[in-house]
Amino acid sequence: MYKIVRKEVLNAQVKLLEIEAPFVARKAEPGQFIILRAYDEGERIPLTIADYDREKGTVTIIFQEVGASTRLLGSLNVGDSLADFCGPLGVASHFEGVKKAAIIGGGLGTAIAYPQAKKLHSMGVDVDVITGFRNKDLIILEKEMAAVSNRLIVTTDDGSNGTKGFVSDILKKLIDEGNTYDVVVAIGPPIMMKVVSDVTRPYGIKTIVSLNPIMIDGTGMCGGCRVTVGGKIKFACVDGPDFDGHQVDFNELIRRLSIYKDHERAAQERHQCRLEGKINA
Amino acid sequence: MPNMSLKKVPIPEQDPQVRNKNFDEVALGYTEEMAIEEAKRCLNCKHKPCIAGCPVNVQIPEFISLIAEGKFAEAYETIIQTNSLPAVCGRVCPQETQCEQRCVRGIKGEPVAIGRLERFAADWAMKHLEKTYEKTPRNGKKVAVIGSGPSGLSCAGDLIKMGYDVTIFEAFHTAGGVLVYGIPEFRLPKALVQKEIDGLLAQGVEIRTNMVIGKTFTIDELFQEGYSAVFIGSGAGLPNFMNIPGENLNGVYSANEFLTRINLMKAYKNDADTPIKRGKTVAVVGGGNVAMDAARSAIRLGADKVYIVYRRSEKELPARLEEIHHAKEEGIIFKFLTNPIRILGDENGWVTGLECVEMELGEPDASGRRRPVVKEGSQHILEVDTVIISIGTSPNPLIRGTTPDLETNQWGCIVADEQTGQTSKEGVFAGGDAVTGAATVILAMGAGKAAAKAIDEYIKSKG
Numbered sequence: 001m002y003k004i005v006r007k008e009v010l011n012a013q014v015k016l017l018e019i020e021a022p023f024v025a026r027k028a029e030p031g032q033f034i035i036l037r038a039y040d041e042g043e044r045i046p047l048t049i050a051d052y053d054r055e056k057g058t059v060t061i062i063f064q065e066v067g068a069s070t071r072l073l074g075s076l077n078v079g080d081s082l083a084d085f086c087g088p089l090g091v092a093s094h095f096e097g098v099k100k101a102a103i104i105g106g107g108l109g110t111a112i113a114y115p116q117a118k119k120l121h122s123m124g125v126d127v128d129v130i131t132g133f134r135n136k137d138l139i140i141l142e143k144e145m146a147a148v149s150n151r152l153i154v155t156t157d158d159g160s161n162g163t164k165g166f167v168s169d170i171l172k173k174l175i176d177e178g179n180t181y182d183v184v185v186a187i188g189p190p191i192m193m194k195v196v197s198d199v200t201r202p203y204g205i206k207t208i209v210s211l212n213p214i215m216i217d218g219t220g221m222c223g224g225c226r227v228t229v230g231g232k233i234k235f236a237c238v239d240g241p242d243f244d245g246h247q248v249d250f251n252e253l254i255r256r257l258s259i260y261k262d263h264e265r266a267a268q269e270r271h272q273c274r275l276e277g278k279i280n281a
Numbered sequence: 282m283p284n285m286s287l288k289k290v291p292i293p294e295q296d297p298q299v300r301n302k303n304f305d306e307v308a309l310g311y312t313e314e315m316a317i318e319e320a321k322r323c324l325n326c327k328h329k330p331c332i333a334g335c336p337v338n339v340q341i342p343e344f345i346s347l348i349a350e351g352k353f354a355e356a357y358e359t360i361i362q363t364n365s366l367p368a369v370c371g372r373v374c375p376q377e378t379q380c381e382q383r384c385v386r387g388i389k390g391e392p393v394a395i396g397r398l399e400r401f402a403a404d405w406a407m408k409h410l411e412k413t414y415e416k417t418p419r420n421g422k423k424v425a426v427i428g429s430g431p432s433g434l435s436c437a438g439d440l441i442k443m444g445y446d447v448t449i450f451e452a453f454h455t456a457g458g459v460l461v462y463g464i465p466e467f468r469l470p471k472a473l474v475q476k477e478i479d480g481l482l483a484q485g486v487e488i489r490t491n492m493v494i495g496k497t498f499t500i501d502e503l504f505q506e507g508y509s510a511v512f513i514g515s516g517a518g519l520p521n522f523m524n525i526p527g528e529n530l531n532g533v534y535s536a537n538e539f540l541t542r543i544n545l546m547k548a549y550k551n552d553a554d555t556p557i558k559r560g561k562t563v564a565v566v567g568g569g570n571v572a573m574d575a576a577r578s579a580i581r582l583g584a585d586k587v588y589i590v591y592r593r594s595e596k597e598l599p600a601r602l603e604e605i606h607h608a609k610e611e612g613i614i615f616k617f618l619t620n621p622i623r624i625l626g627d628e629n630g631w632v633t634g635l636e637c638v639e640m641e642l643g644e645p646d647a648s649g650r651r652r653p654v655v656k657e658g659s660q661h662i663l664e665v666d667t668v669i670i671s672i673g674t675s676p677n678p679l680i681r682g683t684t685p686d687l688e689t690n691q692w693g694c695i696v697a698d699e700q701t702g703q704t705s706k707e708g709v710f711a712g713g714d715a716v717t718g719a720a721t722v723i724l725a726m727g728a729g730k731a732a733a734k735a736i737d738e739y740i741k742s743k744g
Contacts, residue, residue, distance in 0.1 A: 023497050037454055041547070043554040044454070069554055084454040086491035216546065216555075219452050219493055220677055221462075221518040222538035226529060233522060233529070238679065252529055255630040259531050263556035 002036075002082040005058060010140040013065050014108055015074045016050070022057030024049075024087045030115035031093030031210065031242050034059060035218045037084040038076065043069040046215055048112040048241065049088060059085070062111030062140070068267040089218045090241050093208065098125050098182045102174065103149070104167045104196055105131040106188020110141050112210055113187040114148070121148040128174065128181075129153070132167035132192070136160040168195040181205050186245060190254045197245030207245035211236045213256060228252055284321035287390030292397050297610035301580045304466045304549050307607060308372075308397075313353070316401040320349035322386060323393045330383040331395060336727030337370075337435075338363045341380055341395055348398055357406035360399060365438035365480075366431065366726060368407065368473045371400025373464060374723045375601045407476060414484045420444040422740050425508040427494045427680070430458020431722040432514035432713030434481065436729035436736075441484045443737050448508070450492040455545065458516055459714075460722070462545040463537070465574050467581070468604075471544070495679030500687070500709060509743070510708045510736045513695060514729060517714035519675045523566065527624030528670070532558060532632035536567070536575045536671035543578050557582070560667025564588045564635045566621055567671035568597070569719075573604040575669045576613045587613050588663060592620040592640050592653045616663070618642070618653060624668055634662045676715050684709075694718055702732030703739075710736055 006018035024034055033048045051060035065071045076082075093116055095101070101120050105113035110131045121127050129149040133139050134157045146152045155163045155170055171184065184207045186196035193209040200207045213236050215225035220238040227236050228249035234240065293309040294300070300307050311319065323345040331341040340359050347356035360367045376382075376396035384392030406412075424440050426433045429451040437447045455461055460474045482488065492498065494515070503511050520535035522528050539557070542548040546555035563579040565572050568591035580587045589608070591598060594617050598605055609615070616637070623636040639659035642651035676693045688696040688705035695704055695711040702710040712728025714720055 023492070027497065041554065044546070084491050086452070086454070086493060087496065089493065089496055216538060216541055217453065217518075219496075219518070219679060221520070222541055223520040223522070223535040224538045226522075228529060233524075252630075256529065256531060259558065260556040267554065267556070 002085040004076055004078050004080050004082070006060075007076075007078050010062065011138045014062060014111070014138075014140055015065070016060060016062045016111075017073075017076070018058050018060045019082060019085060020057060021059045021085045021087075024059050024085060025052045025054050025057045028052040028059055028088040029092030030119045032088035032090045033218070033241060034061065034085060034087035035089065036061075036073075036082050036086070038069065038073045039083050042072070042083065044084075044216055044218070045069055045073070046089075046212070046218055046237075048210060048212070049115060050111045051115055051118075059087075062108070064108045067264050071268075086218070090237060091239070093119070093185075093242050095120055095123065095125070095183065098123075100126040100128075100179075100181050102128045102130065102171060102179075102181045102184045104171060104184065104186040104188070104192075105129070105141075105145075106167055106186075106192035107133055107138065108140075109188030109192070109210075110145070113185060114141055114144060116185050116187070117145060118148040126150050128179065130155065130167045130170050130174075132156070132170075132188075134158065166195070167192065168199045171196060172199050175199075175203055175205075183208060190250050190257065193245060193248075194250035197248070197250075201246050208242050209245040209248060210241045211243060211248065211253060212241065213253060214259060283324055284318060286322065289322075289391045289394040289397070290315045290319040292394070297607075297612070300467065301577070301611040302583075304581055306470050307467050310404055311397055311401045313351070313405075316348050316353075316398060317351060319394050320345045320398060323349070324385055326385055330385065331380040331393075334379040334381075334383040336379070336723050337730055339380075339399070344402060345393065345395070345398055348402060353402060353405045354410055356402045357410065360402055364726070365435050366477050367399050368403035369431070369460060369469060369477060370723055370726070371396050371398075371403055372469050373721075375721055377602055379723070407473075412480060412483075414480070416485065417442055417444045419446060422446065423448065423508045424736060424740075425450060425503045425506075425511045426514065427511065428452075428458055428514040428516055428713075428715075429456035429478070429488060430460060430514060430516050430713065430725065432516075432715075432725035432729035432732075433458065433512065434477065434729070435726040436512045436514060436712070436733045437486050438481055438484075439730055439733035440736065441481065441486050443733070445737075445740075447486045449486060449488045450494050450498070451488060451490045452493040453545065454490050456488050456490065458514075462541045463571065463574070465540065465544055465578050466549075467577070468574065493679065495683040500680065500684045500706070504708065509740050510710065512702070512729070512732050512736060513680060513704070513709065513711040513715055514713045514725065515677055515680055515715045517674045517719045518677045520670070521673045521675060522670055523621065523672060525621060525623055527626055527632070530624055530626040530632050531630050532560065532666055533624060533668045533670065536565070536571045536669055537674065539575050539669050540571070540578065543582075549578070549582060558667060559583050560665070562586045562665040563667040563669065564590050564621075564663055564665040565669045565671055566590045566635075567673070568593070569599045569671065569673070570601055570604055572671035573600045573608050573613075575671050577608055577611055579667070579669065580611055580613065584667075586665075588616050588665070589613055590616045590619050590621060590635065590637060590663070592618065593650060594618055594642060597650050620653065620655070621668075622660075625662065632666055632668055634664050635668055636660065636662050674714075674719050676718065680715075692718060700731060701735035702728060703735060708739065710739075
């Protein structure tokens with residue numbers, strides 16, 4: 001069940017797992033997500049699909065080790081199996097009629113932006129990709145993104161890779177230089193998606209963001225993932241996770257993402273002991 | 282001679298001030314002696330009015346006479362002829378509006394404690410009987426059951442006995458539906474539900490978890506996979522909100538989310554991976570069984586004060602009497618004729634209070650209940666740090682959204698024949714909350730059984 005067939009360490013905190021999940025691979029589309037549990041009694045972790053291979057029956061996820069559960073997930077190896085892997089969930093991205101697109105990936109968001117770029121590129125769309133990282137050691141998917149874009153700009157906050165600046169500044173520069181886009185897809189930390197949406201708003205460029213609120217079931221049952229979009233409550237799991245970035249209440253999203261911060265800290269300490277126990281044993 | 286006591290033999294329970302700090306079962310169950318004594322209150326009426334009140338036709342006077350004679354195994358066998366989940370039903374059925382409501386003993390005094398006796402027989406059997414299942418010969422036909430809640434389990438249980446190969450598709454990682462994510466441990470121990478499910482597995486039912494129908498498979502794809510018929514028992518899982526300001530503040534839960542974290546994800550245990558916010562002062566909005574479950578769970582998580590905020594009066598509370606009684610005993614504070622209008626938060630977006638108005642009862646509305654109207658100048662604030670919205674649920678849209686030829690009504694409920702569960706789509710049957718909107722476990726089980734019979738007839742008619 002849900003065996004890990006490939007593992008890659010993309011940077012110090014970000015790992016890639018390719019997982020046998022034929023029923024998910026069969027239906028998966030860019031923009032959709034899965035929910036996994038690494039082990040029985042584990043948390044249900046929602047992760048956006050980074051890639052899929054229908055023939056091999058595998059789905060690839062890329063995740064950052066931010067908390068106890070994702071660190072445990074990152075400690076698994078090829079040959080290990082996950083307890084649960086459910087999906088594909090959410091609504092797939094739609095790009096009908098798009099001729100030129102800018103895909104923005106912020107940090108780990110690059111992993112989720114990748115299948116979108118790949119899909120658009122395969123549709124013959126002219127794709128500009130801008131990815132941003134804190135420093136050059138954190139850069140991921142550079143080769144992969146280059147293969148599915150007409151132009152790739154990788155930028156770092158500290159300029160350590162030779163290009164300095166935020167993705168939003170680069171996008172603004174491209175637009176001001178006369179590049180026109182039918183759509184901008186921005187995926188990354190909420191604050192980055194907010195800033196990119198603010199950049200494109202005055203130009204009236206349609207901007208799609210992929211939201212990652214806290215959720216349990218991923219099928220519309222708990223309502224924990226509710227977000228305000230255009231003044232209305234939406235459930236990210238069944239109405240999204242893609243939404244119009246100009247309509248999203250990002251401040252609320254950021255606030256709701258912090259609900260379990262204290263708990264997360266305690267859980268990390270607990271798991272640290274468990275992990276070290278395992279390693280020492 | 283029947284026992285002519287006007288009162289039921291009391292059922293031992295955990296002390297309210299002890300149990301409101303733990304998640305262990307509240308009611309401890311009858312001993313053999315108590316069960317026999319209570320069973321002797323049954324008059325064994327010739328016209329058996331109680332059976333007409335049971336959605337699954339349990340042969341009530343028959344099993345009760347057997348208990349009175351001390352034939353507990355036989356009593357259990359009698360129940361399971363028509364009810365595949367007696368340990369569950371004995372605990373969560375609203376007997377006071379069903380079988381017990383029609384009991385002749387209830388005319389003067391309390392009715393026979395049918396629910397407690399059913400539970401006794403089921404628990405006795407689990408403890409004493411080595412369960413063996415006769416495997417019916419397989420007929421080579423496959424039926425898909427969507428959802429492993431009460432309707433799906435009872436439908437699957439009947440179909441497997443008829444010789445069908447049955448596959449249950451469950452979206453969650455664990456089977457049981459509302460029995461595991463919704464109803465708390467202190468009312469329905471999860472080990473019991475698991476035993477019932479293990480029984481189905483032993484008979485050959487296949488359960489496939491992590492399968493979201495409408496996403497992983499569509500209904501049409503199930504037919505392509507070789508299933509001859511499909512039963513939809515996907516429940517009413519979508520939480521309703523009130524659409525009042527502040528509903529997205531940190532510390533506002535749907536009852537579904539609150540209970541799922543506690544029950545399915547075991548967040549009540551200190552070392553659980555899935556977190557829950559343990560509120561100190563909690564307001565639960567709503568008056569149904571789910572609201573009682575949420576309030577009683579909140580107090581068990583260590584809240585100092587838990588309010589039930591309900592816009593009508595005590596008389597209109599839709600929850601079972603027993604749940605209301607237990608909630609009161611455990612210290613839940615009821616705010617009747619009170620309606621929330623706004624949730625207040627601090628500068629960081631955490632809940633600080635629930636602003637409410639008081640209501641008066643006016644003329645009866647379409648449901649026959651007197652409609653509450655706002656009392657002038659009655660605005661006030663309940664100081665709470667957590668608000669749980671428990672005002673009902675709607676059917677999940679994932680199946681209807683991907684099955685265009687499946688007719689649904691304006692509330693999103695699947696339109697199905699009351700007797701057979703037949704939907705607008707050939708070979709597709711439905712029952713339980715997905716059809717009726719949120720209702721009871723036993724009604725869902727009844728619908729699952731009825732659909733199993735109709736599915737059998739449908740498949741046979743196709744040759």
